Amino acid sequence: MISPHLVHFESLVPDTETHARRGRLWTPHGIVETPVFMPVGTVGSVKSLTPDDLYADDVRIILGNTYHLYLRPGHELIRDFGGLHKFINWKGAMLTDSGGFQVFSLKGIRKIEEEGVTFRSHLDGSKHLFTPEKVIGIEEAIGADIIMAFDECPPALESRAYFEKSLARTTRWLHRCNNAWKREQSSLFGIVQGGLFKDLRRRHIEEVCALDLPGFALGGYSVGESPEEMHEGVADCAHLLPADRPRYLMGVGTPVDLVTCTMAGIDMFDCVLPTRTARHGLLYTSQGKVVIKKKALYQRDEGPLDPNCNCYTCRNFSRAYLHHLFITKEILAMRLNSIHNVHYLVTLMARVRKELEQGTFAAFAKEFLNSPAACR
Amino acid sequence: MISPHLVHFESLVPDTETHARRGRLWTPHGIVETPVFMPVGTVGSVKSLTPDDLYADDVRIILGNTYHLYLRPGHELIRDFGGLHKFINWKGAMLTDSGGFQVFSLKGIRKIEEEGVTFRSHLDGSKHLFTPEKVIGIEEAIGADIIMAFDECPPALESRAYFEKSLARTTRWLHRCNNAWKREQSSLFGIVQGGLFKDLRRRHIEEVCALDLPGFALGGYSVGESPEEMHEGVADCAHLLPADRPRYLMGVGTPVDLVTCTMAGIDMFDCVLPTRTARHGLLYTSQGKVVIKKKALYQRDEGPLDPNCNCYTCRNFSRAYLHHLFITKEILAMRLNSIHNVHYLVTLMARVRKELEQGTFAAFAKEFLNSPAACR
Numbered sequence: 151m152i153s154p155h156l157v158h159f160e161s162l163v164p165d166t167e168t169h170a171r172r173g174r175l176w177t178p179h180g181i182v183e184t185p186v187f188m189p190v191g192t193v194g195s196v197k198s199l200t201p202d203d204l205y206a207d208d209v210r211i212i213l214g215n216t217y218h219l220y221l222r223p224g225h226e227l228i229r230d231f232g233g234l235h236k237f238i239n240w241k242g243a244m245l246t247d248s249g250g251f252q253v254f255s256l257k258g259i260r261k262i263e264e265e266g267v268t269f270r271s272h273l274d275g276s277k278h279l280f281t282p283e284k285v286i287g288i289e290e291a292i293g294a295d296i297i298m299a300f301d302e303c304p305p306a307l308e309s310r311a312y313f314e315k316s317l318a319r320t321t322r323w324l325h326r327c328n329n330a331w332k333r334e335q336s337s338l339f340g341i342v343q344g345g346l347f348k349d350l351r352r353r354h355i356e357e358v359c360a361l362d363l364p365g366f367a368l369g370g371y372s373v374g375e376s377p378e379e380m381h382e383g384v385a386d387c388a389h390l391l392p393a394d395r396p397r398y399l400m401g402v403g404t405p406v407d408l409v410t411c412t413m414a415g416i417d418m419f420d421c422v423l424p425t426r427t428a429r430h431g432l433l434y435t436s437q438g439k440v441v442i443k444k445k446a447l448y449q450r451d452e453g454p455l456d457p458n459c460n461c462y463t464c465r466n467f468s469r470a471y472l473h474h475l476f477i478t479k480e481i482l483a484m485r486l487n488s489i490h491n492v493h494y495l496v497t498l499m500a501r502v503r504k505e506l507e508q509g510t511f512a513a514f515a516k517e518f519l520n521s522p523a524a525c526r
Numbered sequence: 527m528i529s530p531h532l533v534h535f536e537s538l539v540p541d542t543e544t545h546a547r548r549g550r551l552w553t554p555h556g557i558v559e560t561p562v563f564m565p566v567g568t569v570g571s572v573k574s575l576t577p578d579d580l581y582a583d584d585v586r587i588i589l590g591n592t593y594h595l596y597l598r599p600g601h602e603l604i605r606d607f608g609g610l611h612k613f614i615n616w617k618g619a620m621l622t623d624s625g626g627f628q629v630f631s632l633k634g635i636r637k638i639e640e641e642g643v644t645f646r647s648h649l650d651g652s653k654h655l656f657t658p659e660k661v662i663g664i665e666e667a668i669g670a671d672i673i674m675a676f677d678e679c680p681p682a683l684e685s686r687a688y689f690e691k692s693l694a695r696t697t698r699w700l701h702r703c704n705n706a707w708k709r710e711q712s713s714l715f716g717i718v719q720g721g722l723f724k725d726l727r728r729r730h731i732e733e734v735c736a737l738d739l740p741g742f743a744l745g746g747y748s749v750g751e752s753p754e755e756m757h758e759g760v761a762d763c764a765h766l767l768p769a770d771r772p773r774y775l776m777g778v779g780t781p782v783d784l785v786t787c788t789m790a791g792i793d794m795f796d797c798v799l800p801t802r803t804a805r806h807g808l809l810y811t812s813q814g815k816v817v818i819k820k821k822a823l824y825q826r827d828e829g830p831l832d833p834n835c836n837c838y839t840c841r842n843f844s845r846a847y848l849h850h851l852f853i854t855k856e857i858l859a860m861r862l863n864s865i866h867n868v869h870y871l872v873t874l875m876a877r878v879r880k881e882l883e884q885g886t887f888a889a890f891a892k893e894f895l896n897s898p899a900a901c902r
Contacts, residue, residue, distance in 0.1 A: 194850060198857040201842070223850045227826065231846065239842050450603065466577070466615050470607065474570060474599045481574040484857055 155364035157296055157337035159184075159396040159417070167512035169389040169415030172503050175211075175396055177243040177295040178335050179235065182210045184396065184417040185502055187408060187495040188245065189425060193218045194238050197425050198485040199492070201240050206462060207493040208500070210242045211295075213420050216288055217249035220278075221271055225291035233293030245296040245420070246289050248327075248341075251303045251369070251401065253280055262302065264319065282326035290333040298367065298400075299327040301341040306375035313345050321357045328361055339365040339398060342391070346379055351387045359392055366391045367398035368416075372407075377526060381410050388415040404526045405434055405498055409515050412502055424495050428487035431476045434494045435459070438522035440469070442487070448473040461493035462486075531740035533672055533713035535560075535772040535793070543888035545765040545791030548879050551587075551772055553619040553671040554711050555611065558586045560772065560793040561878055563784060563871040564621065565801060569594045570614050573801050574861040575868070577616050582838060583869040584876070587619035587671075589796050592664055593628035596654075597647055601667035609669030621672040621796070622665050624703075624717075627679045627745070627777065629656055638678065640695065658702035666709040674743065674776075675703040677717040682751035689721050697733045704737055713740040715774060718767070721746055722755055727763045735768055742767045743774035744792075748783075753902060757786050764791040780902045781810055781874055785891050788878055800871050804863035807852045810870045811835070814898035816845070818863070824849040837869035838862075 156178055163172035173184040189196045189204065190213045196204060204212065214234055219225060223237075231237040235244060253260055253269050260269035266281030282300045289297035301320045304312060324340055331338045340358040344351035351368075359366055368388060371380045384399060388411065391397045398418035399411050408419055424434065433440040435456035442448055442455075451469035463472070463486040475483035505514040518524060532554055539548035549560040565572045565580065566589045572580060580588065590610055595601060599613075607613040611620060629636055629645050636645035642657030658676045665673035677696045680688060700716055707714045716734040720727035727744075735742055744764060747756045760775060764787065767773045774794035775787050784795055800810065809816040811832035818824055818831075827845035839848070839862040851859035881890040894900060 193854045193856060194847070195856050195858040198861070200838075200858065200861070202838075222854050223825070223846070227846075230826070231828065231844075237844075237847055237850075239847070449599070450606070452607065462576075462578075468607075468613075470599070470603070471570070471613055471615070474613075478569045478598050480569060480571050481857060481860055482571040482576065485574070485576070485861065 155337050156334055157364045159365065159394065161393060163506050163509075165506055165511050166509065168413040168515070170412045170506055170511055171415065171417070172506035173396065173417050175243075175417070177211070179241065179243040179295055180210060182243050183503055185408075185412045185499055186211060186418055187499045188213050188418060188420040189492050190215070190420055190422045191238070191240075192422065193222065194234065196488070196492070197429065198481075198488045201238070203462075203485070203489055204240075204242070204492070207489060208496050209492065212240060212242065212244055214244060214246045214292060214294060215249070215252060216246050216285065216292065217252035219246075219292055220249065220288050221273055225288040229291035229293070235293065243296075244294040246292050246294040246298065247400070248285050248289065248298040248300040249280060250285075250301050254303050264322075266300075282323040283330040286327050286330040286338070290331075290336050293333070294336060296365065297336045297338055299324050299338060299340050301343055301369055303343065303370050303373065304345065306345050306370065306373050306379070308345060310347055310350070313343070313347055313350055317343055317350060317354050317357075321354070324358060324361065328363070337364040339363060339367050341367045341369040341400070342387070343370045345370055346375055346383050348383070348386050351383065352390060355387060355390050363395070365396040365398060367400050369400045371399065372401045372403060377404075377407065380407070381414075384411050384416065385414040391415070405495065406519065406524045406526050408495065408498060409502065409518050413512075413515055424491035425488045428491040429484045431483070431487065433487060434491055434523075434525050436523045439525040442469065442472050442476050445473070445477075455490055456494070459490065459494060459497070461490050463490040531713050532710055533740045535741065535770065537769060539882050539885075541882055541887050542885065544789040544891070546788045546878075546882055546887055547791065547793065548882035549772065549793050551619075551793070553587070555617065555619040555671055556586060558619050559879055561784075561788045561875055562587060562794055563875050564589050564794060564796040565868050566591070566796055566798045567614070567616075568798065569598065570610065572864070572868070573805065574857075574864045577614070579838075579861070579865055580618070580868070583865060584872050585618065585868065587621065588616060590620060590622045590668060590670060591625070591628060592622045592661065592668065593625035595622075595668055596625065596664050597649055601664040605667035605669070611669065619672070620670040622668050622670040622674065623776070624661050624665065624674040624676040625656060626661075626677050630679050640698075642676075658699040659706040662703050662706040662714070666707075666712050669709070670712060672741065673707075673712045673714055675700050675714060675716050677719055677745055679719065679746050679749065680721060682721050682746065682749050682755070684721060686723055686726070689719070689723055689726055693719055693726060693730050693733075697730070700734060700737065704739070715739060715741040715743050717743045717745040717776070718763070719746045722751055722759050724759065724762050727759065728766060731763060731766050739771070741772040741774060743776050745776045747775065748777045748779060753780075753783065756783070757790075760787050760792065761790040767791070781871065782895065782900045782902050784871065784874060785878065785894050785900075789888075789891055800867035801864045804867040805860045807859070807863065809863060810867055810899075810901050812899045815901040818845065818848050818852050821849070821853075831866055832870070835866065835870060835873070837866050839866040
């Protein structure tokens with residue numbers, strides 16, 4: 151354990167009506183105002199976007215995926231280049247997951263043991279072993295400001311017996327991660343699992359937060375359960391995470407998820423959904439979700455995608471042009487759509503922060519969740 | 527025929543040693559300094575690039591493809607939106623080809639008659655007829671600053687007898703195009719054909735240039751002949767086109783082609799090659815062509831793609847990162863590569879113009895064509 155942590159958190163304005171808080175996260179690569187949505191740059195780019203596109207969208211922190219970067223270009227190459235920041239020329243803050251989620255998604259080609267997880271690459275079938283120590287080494291080579299502990303992320307619908315066994319091992323792995331952690335510029339966050347078993351979640355929070363880590367995350371949501379089950383689970387336990395540390399809900403989510411789980415006390419969110427759905431022509435707007443391929447609706451629509459949005463796409467192009475680019479499979483469609491969806495979520499979180507500052511968040515959240523903008 | 531033409535040309539500095547000239551093209555959407563390379567926006571976008579990317583690359587004029595835009599989104603929709611400029615939000619100058627090249631590429635699914643060409647859409651097999659009158663109507667609906675006459679573009683290796691017959695028809699079609707042309711803001715350019723038959727080219731130049739059109743083009747090059755044959759053909763006839771009108775070489779080309787054919791007296795070039803090859807990882811640089819997928823060469827190369835280039839890609843990213851993006855098939859690779867290749871050709875032509883102004887073009891061209899930068 152390294153202390154004082156380089157990544158630290160300040161809760162500026164706790165909400166009086168919900169568990170939400172307006173906060174601020176200091177990192178070696180700048181301040182991140184919270185609650186915040188973090189776009190995912192899986193293999194070293196937020197798909198289709200340049201760093202400048204992200205700065206223009208007011209993105210201050212992005213994710214990298216340890217599993218993907220370990221396979222290509224390899225963490226040693228990244229370290230030799232002075233870290234992922236330099237390799238991809240990203241000047242903001244950065245977080246890497248532990249690869250656990252990806253490795254456990256490799257059904258049938260991985261084996262979990264006390265030592266770690268043996269898996270085969272989805273690219274070439276080559277055999278690899280991830281241990282807590284190895285993963286921390288990889289993450290430190292990648293050099294993000296925030297690195298995540300190596301955990302097991304079981305499907306939500308696994309049995310209680312399986313979770314009991316898995317959680318005990320994840321806790322042991324967390325201690326091994328903490329012992330392996332050496333790099334001061336990379337702050338280690340612990341991850342709480344437990345699926346939808348509320349008592350197991352609470353018990354695991356106690357175990358994980360017994361370590362004085364710079365931040366804590368809820369993992370194992372959005373892995374098969376319904377959104378309602380996820381919301382209920384997060385609402386039950388997020389506020390039990392330490393108030394003086396950032397609370398990160400991994401792999402979530404949609405506009406509805408962001409507002410709902412902010413109420414539960416979450417400060418940080420990440421999800422591939424807004425960029426993935428953008429590439430598939432599904433766009434969040436203040437008037438609801440737009441499925442841009444719909445000819446009858448959009449082929450002749452001269453208006454912007456979202457009249458209330460100030461992103462590059464909405465300032466410059468019509469729905470008709472976005473429809474045309476999408477159905478003709480022009481690459482530009484993916485980029486313009488991604489710029490918008492990222493901007494939409496970043497702007498939504500800026501609005502959430504403003505409402506928290508004004509003490510009007512609970513009313514805003516209620517109104518938002520009953521509006522057409524409450525997309526999933 | 528409309529006169530005086532809204533698009534007009536001034537030869538500023540004719541070269542004393544070659545047929546090259548430093549010129550200026552006035553259009554309703556700004557001045558274009560010549561010689562110039564024009565990127566191609568086939569279906570309403572220069573693939574992967576926004577208008578702002580193109581402005582940043584100092585692009586002042588782009589192309590649209592009549593055949594593709596006629597099929598999708600349709601010229602009537604474009605007209606209803608106030609033209610292609612507004613539809614795609616491009617503020618610079620614009621030129622549309624006549625669709626002839628595309629239609630004649632549809633081997634086996636088209637039929638040429640005096641009236642026009644019947645063809646089937648490559649998208650859905652639907653049957654269409656392009657006549658000179660219809661094509662001019664489509665181009666006027668699209669509303670580019672420069673529109674091209676509807677011609678037949680035979681393969682370079684067609685027989686002399688075929689060319690004789692085809693050229694006579696193309697001349698008759700040109701008169702029909704000229705009679706159909708009504709829109710003052712769209713200036714009609716005539717197209718000279720004739721393959722590699724020098725006498726036929728010269729005769730067709732006389733026939734085509736007998737009409738007082740605002741500009742003239744050489745079509746039917748880069749359609750099966752070798753680069754050397756193309757260079758020889760262009761060198762033989764380009765300078766015979768009227769000196770007071772812009773001379774446009776259609777569908778050409780590479781850095782070598784641009785410099786060589788500028789010597790022959792060409793003012794305007796277009797080609798899909800720089801953006802297409804960019805998407806395939808082939809990059810023009812001052813040090814020669816870079817095949818970015820080559821692992822042994824570029825996986826650990828920390829330098830910029832071209833140390834002499836000032837484009838966004840070269841200012842911000844290493845060859846190693848471009849290699850990584852390309853082999854991981856990230857969409858961003860296509861965009862960063864396209865930004866560079868377009869910038870490279872635009873900058874090459876800016877250099878050509880400067881050398882012409884200084885009276886040093888012939889020496890520059892000789893040196894360039896003997897340097898590693900003479901890519902094909």
